[in-house]
Amino acid sequence: MTVYVLAEHRRGELMDVTFESISAARRLNDEVVAILLGKDLGDHAEKVAKYADKVLVVEDERIENNTEAYTQVIGELIKKDKPKVFLMGNTSMGMDIAPALAIDLDSPIATDVVGISEEGGRIKVMRSVYNGKVLSDLVLGEAETSVIAIRSGEFSAADLEEKNGEITKVDSPLKEAIENKKFLEFVEPVAGAVDITQADVLISVGRGIKDKDNLPMAEELADAVGGVVSCSRPVVDYDWLPKDRQVGTSGKTVKPKFYLAFGISGAFQHVAGMKGATMIVAINKDIKAPIFSVAQYGIVDDLLKVMPALTEKIKELKS
Amino acid sequence: MDVIVCVKKVPDTAEADVSVGAGGREINKERLTFAINEWDNYAVEEAIRLKEEDEGTVTVVTVGGKDKEDILRRSLAMGADKAIRLDMEDPEDSFVLANVLYTLIKDQKFDLVLFGAQSGDFNSGVTGVMVARMLGISHAAMVNGIEVLDGRTKTSRELEGGLNEIYEIKLPALFTIQTGINEPRYVSISGIRKARKKELKVMTPADVGVTEVKPMLSLEKMYLPPPGKIAEIIGGSPEEAAAKLASLLKEKGAF
Amino acid sequence: MMEVEEGNFDEAYDVYACMQCGKCTGSCAVSLRSDLNIRELMRIAILNENGELEKHEEIWDCTSCGICTVRCPRDLKPAEVIVGMRSSLVEGGTIPITVRDALESVGTNNNPWGRPKSKRAEWLEDLDVKVKNISEGEDAEYLLYIGCTASYDPRIQSVSRAAINVLTKLGVDFGILGEEEPCCGSEPRMMGETGLFEMLVEDNLNLFDEFSISKIITLSPHAYNTFVNDYPECAKRLKEDDAEIPDIELEVKHYTQILEELIDDGRLDGEMMNEFSETVIYHDPCYLGKRNNIFEPPRKILNIIPGARCIEFDRREDRSLCCEGGGGRMWAEGTGTGERNSIIRVNDANRDEATVIAVACPFCLSTLEDARATAGYEETMRVMDIFEILDEVLK
Ligand SMILES: Cc1cc2nc3c(=O)[nH]c(=O)nc-3n(C[C@@H](O)[C@H](O)[C@H](O)COP(=O)(O)OP(=O)(O)OC[C@H]3O[C@@H](n4cnc5c(N)ncnc54)[C@H](O)[C@@H]3O)c2cc1C
Numbered sequence: 001m002t003v004y005v006l007a008e009h010r011r012g013e014l015m016d017v018t019f020e021s022i023s024a025a026r027r028l029n030d031e032v033v034a035i036l037l038g039k040d041l042g043d044h045a046e047k048v049a050k051y052a053d054k055v056l057v058v059e060d061e062r063i064e065n066n067t068e069a070y071t072q073v074i075g076e077l078i079k080k081d082k083p084k085v086f087l088m089g090n091t092s093m094g095m096d097i098a099p100a101l102a103i104d105l106d107s108p109i110a111t112d113v114v115g116i117s118e119e120g121g122r123i124k125v126m127r128s129v130y131n132g133k134v135l136s137d138l139v140l141g142e143a144e145t146s147v148i149a150i151r152s153g154e155f156s157a158a159d160l161e162e163k164n165g166e167i168t169k170v171d172s173p174l175k176e177a178i179e180n181k182k183f184l185e186f187v188e189p190v191a192g193a194v195d196i197t198q199a200d201v202l203i204s205v206g207r208g209i210k211d212k213d214n215l216p217m218a219e220e221l222a223d224a225v226g227g228v229v230s231c232s233r234p235v236v237d238y239d240w241l242p243k244d245r246q247v248g249t250s251g252k253t254v255k256p257k258f259y260l261a262f263g264i265s266g267a268f269q270h271v272a273g274m275k276g277a278t279m280i281v282a283i284n285k286d287i288k289a290p291i292f293s294v295a296q297y298g299i300v301d302d303l304l305k306v307m308p309a310l311t312e313k314i315k316e317l318k319s
Numbered sequence: 320m321d322v323i324v325c326v327k328k329v330p331d332t333a334e335a336d337v338s339v340g341a342g343g344r345e346i347n348k349e350r351l352t353f354a355i356n357e358w359d360n361y362a363v364e365e366a367i368r369l370k371e372e373d374e375g376t377v378t379v380v381t382v383g384g385k386d387k388e389d390i391l392r393r394s395l396a397m398g399a400d401k402a403i404r405l406d407m408e409d410p411e412d413s414f415v416l417a418n419v420l421y422t423l424i425k426d427q428k429f430d431l432v433l434f435g436a437q438s439g440d441f442n443s444g445v446t447g448v449m450v451a452r453m454l455g456i457s458h459a460a461m462v463n464g465i466e467v468l469d470g471r472t473k474t475s476r477e478l479e480g481g482l483n484e485i486y487e488i489k490l491p492a493l494f495t496i497q498t499g500i501n502e503p504r505y506v507s508i509s510g511i512r513k514a515r516k517k518e519l520k521v522m523t524p525a526d527v528g529v530t531e532v533k534p535m536l537s538l539e540k541m542y543l544p545p546p547g548k549i550a551e552i553i554g555g556s557p558e559e560a561a562a563k564l565a566s567l568l569k570e571k572g573a574f
Numbered sequence: 575m576m577e578v579e580e581g582n583f584d585e586a587y588d589v590y591a592c593m594q595c596g597k598c599t600g601s602c603a604v605s606l607r608s609d610l611n612i613r614e615l616m617r618i619a620i621l622n623e624n625g626e627l628e629k630h631e632e633i634w635d636c637t638s639c640g641i642c643t644v645r646c647p648r649d650l651k652p653a654e655v656i657v658g659m660r661s662s663l664v665e666g667g668t669i670p671i672t673v674r675d676a677l678e679s680v681g682t683n684n685n686p687w688g689r690p691k692s693k694r695a696e697w698l699e700d701l702d703v704k705v706k707n708i709s710e711g712e713d714a715e716y717l718l719y720i721g722c723t724a725s726y727d728p729r730i731q732s733v734s735r736a737a738i739n740v741l742t743k744l745g746v747d748f749g750i751l752g753e754e755e756p757c758c759g760s761e762p763r764m765m766g767e768t769g770l771f772e773m774l775v776e777d778n779l780n781l782f783d784e785f786s787i788s789k790i791i792t793l794s795p796h797a798y799n800t801f802v803n804d805y806p807e808c809a810k811r812l813k814e815d816d817a818e819i820p821d822i823e824l825e826v827k828h829y830t831q832i833l834e835e836l837i838d839d840g841r842l843d844g845e846m847m848n849e850f851s852e853t854v855i856y857h858d859p860c861y862l863g864k865r866n867n868i869f870e871p872p873r874k875i876l877n878i879i880p881g882a883r884c885i886e887f888d889r890r891e892d893r894s895l896c897c898e899g900g901g902g903r904m905w906a907e908g909t910g911t912g913e914r915n916s917i918i919r920v921n922d923a924n925r926d927e928a929t930v931i932a933v934a935c936p937f938c939l940s941t942l943e944d945a946r947a948t949a950g951y952e953e954t955m956r957v958m959d960i961f962e963i964l965d966e967v968l969k
């Protein structure tokens with residue numbers, strides 16, 4: 001039996017979630033076949049083959065950057081080989097592809113999966129629900145192939161065994177170009193002067209900052225400590241900071257040495273973007289906020305009081 | 320442009336204490352408050368904006384018991400024209416739900432169907448795309464911008480890293496809406512009262528001809544995560560805590 | 575309070591009587607630091623130009639202090655005209671996001687702070703004394719109405735706890751509603767959410783009736799004001815519209831009035847207290863003073879505290895400087911630039927060498943506490959609610 005894994009890539013870059021998907025697939029003790037679709041694939045195939053048992057490559061310009069073409073091609077490949085499981089990241093691409101595939105193949109689907117196992121021939125997944133406050137174990141119904149989309153950052157790709165699998169080119173099964181859904185272009189977020197991915201210290205603010213008028217307070221702290229202000233998504237939704245300051249799955253992934261989260265609850269989409277930081281400090285008035293379970297240090301208090309006090313103390317210590 | 324929006328009522332568990340009921344199949348909901356799923360609120364707002372720009376109708380749909388009607392009334396007050404509640408118990412899984420919604424929607428007149436990108440409670444993010452597939456129309460998930468052209472749309476999807484990708488999509492189509500696409504308006508209580516005059520249709524699965532399908536996922540159990548590795552809490556008054564943190568940051572070389 | 579349908583400010587508020595004298599703007603709490611010009615808004619109301627209201631962001635700057643209404647020589651209610659204007663913005667749906675979220679939270683959580691209803695009574699956890707919970711069937715003469723801010727804001731929760739300690743010590747028979755306590759509706763009303771306010775009045779009167787509550791002590795002057803001045807009129811109107819409103823007469827007192835009664839009855843005096851060697855300056859809350867002419871009770875309480883040297887602001891009683899905490903300003907920072915009134919206030923107190931600013935309102939406590947920190951008086955000055963002072967000095 002085999003598990004198919006999608007190698008996700010965009011604009012010449014292979015995404016980390018590809019290897020995490022391989023890592024997740026390994027929990028099922030089967031042959032792992034990676035599929036790589038699109039054009040100008042560079043050395044992606046070789047990189048993926050290092051850890052996969054096999055790589056299937058479909059080179060076809062019509063597939064590149066088109067989720068509908070992806071879905072159709074993956075569907076055809078699956079119909080031919082009937083892998084037990086098709087696995088990919090629960091990324092934006094995954095959210096567009098996986099459910100469609102499940103309907104096309106009559107497959108059960110589990111998305112945003114954080115744990116995976118096999119018990120008595122049935123696939124069992126763990127999902128985190130109700131704002132991360134509850135875990136649930138679900139069993140997938142019997143089917144030829146099951147579709148699973150894993151949450152990024154949950155399956156470590158650090159200890160993947162080297163396989164140097166075989167790379168096979170496959171003819172494109174796509175019958176015709178997709179006319180109803182045409183990819184036009186990528187649009188970059190409007191770039192500001194600040195690059196939060198380059199900073200060593202991030203002062204990150206969340207919805208708990210309450211008001212745009214409280215942001216100068218964060219800027220002051222950032223100035224004092226020589227860092228940059230970043231934020232969670234609501235802060236961008238509210239137009240309080242530009243999009244390029246957003247940390248998280250739909251913002252930027254940052255790995256600063258110090259990440260100070262003020263009034264950020266620690267939703268996983270946010271945490272996914274910052275848990276690589278060396279030291280995380282959470283300042284939140286709710287001790288039960290999930291951010292405290294990723295932070296090494298925490299202050300349970302009103303950020304509007306702690307933040308200015310911290311600025312003062314840092315200035316004192318510097319002088 | 321005729322738009323159908325599917326909406327769900329979800330509990331607010333962001334700050335509330337959550338416990339799992341006996342049997343491990345459900346959380347205790349007595350002390351929770353409920354509201355329209357955040358993503359769906361953006362979807363309703365987007366539908367109304369599309370209507371206001373052009374013309375047409377907005378129909379909101381929910382599947383569930385009578386207690387779910389308040390989110391429909393609220394959507395009507397926001398500017399939707401029609402609401403449909405399909406009266407049934409919470410569906411067992413997304414596949415069952417998608418099947419029900421598909422059966423209902425296929426007989427309606429529409430150019431566009433909007434869903435939330437995901438629900439705030441179960442966050443599966445699958446129902447919309449499944450329905451699109453069943454309807455045989457194009458779809459886009461995680462949509463954060465819609466521009467209507469003639470018989471087509473220019474649709475922006477949110478990708479990782481703050482990047483967007485733009486697709487040209489032929490109508491009819493189905494999009495799942497990401498938060499931040501717009502700024503949902505406030506819905507006043509008297510607005511909701513006035514909207515009582517608008518049509519809220521209750522239908523049964525038999526009315527729409529829902530055929531029974533088997534769920535594809537079965538819940539084994541729900542449980543609370545083990546108390547995680549908890550951060551070391553720096554205590555004291557805000558000033559004291561700030562002083563300790565400042566020294567710590569200095570010690571570790573932050574400045 | 576009147577409901578303003580689109581385009582009838584003139585009828586609802588009798589605005590034609592306005593002679594555009596500008597006394598309102600002259601007295602306005604925020605006109606010095608914001609674009610808010612109430613005389614100008616009166617003119618808009620006269621001309622019925624309310625289609626343009628969205629452009630007037632400064633409508634959200636009004637603190638609803640009510641001084642303009644007090645000063646108007648024509649006995650008009652300019653402060654209510656603002657409520658009417660906000661109301662038409664609310665009905666249109668385009669309001670500041672923070673106001674929107676606060677109002678939505680009242681609808682879902684019964685408090686404007688976006689906090690879960692199930693955590694409304696968390697402040698009780700650190701308390702040693704046992705409190706009666708009327709919603710659990712316990713009987714008490716008075717309901718102590720805590721209010722949203724004193725229930726959820728960690729700083730203000732200390733006032734709630736102090737109130738329990740003090741009232742218990744003084745033998746007042748009171749109970750609370752705990753988690754079942756609702757929002758009083760004062761802030762939603764001032765933010766223009768008339769329908770929500772009416773709903774709260776209806777629900778709350780029925781709740782009070784269900785638990786046979788007729789005597790209420792409030793911590794907040796805002797709750798006091800709305801129970802006393804807005805509820806009866808609103809209830810009457812609702813009744814005319816066939817709403818089911820119980821026939822109850824509420825006897826509502828701000829807590830300083832109850833304490834004054836206890837002094838008059840000889841149940842509270844300086845003998846019962848330790849020395850409080852502080853220079854205390856009392857800040858009149860607009861909703862107690864200007865709006866309800868309650869000036870004496872708080873002063874009387876402070877004056878019996880042994881050791882306390884009571885001094886007064888130049889701007890006091892009906893000339894007191896508004897702290898900018900009311901009228902929904904907790905959720906709308908406003909367009910104002912320059913020094914906040916609260917900063918001016920703590921600076922004045924500092925100049926007068928006060929060591930304690932005594933307040934009797936949760937919003938005043940919030941704004942002045944913040945200003946004290948901002949202005950750098952953390953070491954030299956405290957901002958305390960009168961209940962907190964009593965809790966500290968009572969033996
Ligand atoms: C044993 C078991 C118990 C469950 N118990 C519950 C439960 O108590 N309550 C519950 O809600 N779910 C329950 N579910 C899950 C299931 O019913 C999901 O609600 C359903 O699959 C939708 O998934 P989702 O909410 O993650 O939606 P997503 O796939 O994340 O899609 C969200 C979008 O779908 C639309 N949508 C979702 N629900 C509805 C609806 N009811 N009407 C109209 N549109 C809708 C909205 O546009 C929404 O934004 C249970 C599942 C199992 C297996």
Ligand SMILES: Cc1cc2nc3c(=O)[nH]c(=O)nc-3n(C[C@H](O)[C@H](O)[C@H](O)COP(=O)(O)OP(=O)(O)OC[C@H]3O[C@@H](n4cnc5c(N)ncnc54)[C@H](O)[C@@H]3O)c2cc1C
Nearest residue numbers: 206207208232233248249250251263264265267270285303
């Ligand atoms: C597909 C997808 C992608 C997403 N991408 C991202 C992303 O890239 N980045 C991202 O951040 N989010 C993202 N989200 C949203 C995410 O799910 C959360 O909604 C969001 O991260 C919550 O932001 P927050 O923590 O600032 O706000 P909240 O969850 O509202 O938390 C606010 C916190 O502040 C605390 N607080 C409030 N007041 C104070 C105070 N005075 N002092 C101290 N603490 C206080 C509260 O206790 C609370 O914990 C995404 C969601 C989806 C579905």
Ligand code: SF4
Nearest residue numbers: 592594595596598646
């Ligand atoms: S004080 Fe009264 S009469 Fe004078 S301008 Fe103001 S509202 Fe009009």
Ligand code: SF4
Nearest residue numbers: 602636637639640642
């Ligand atoms: S109520 Fe106060 S703040 Fe509002 S307009 Fe009148 S004087 Fe100005």
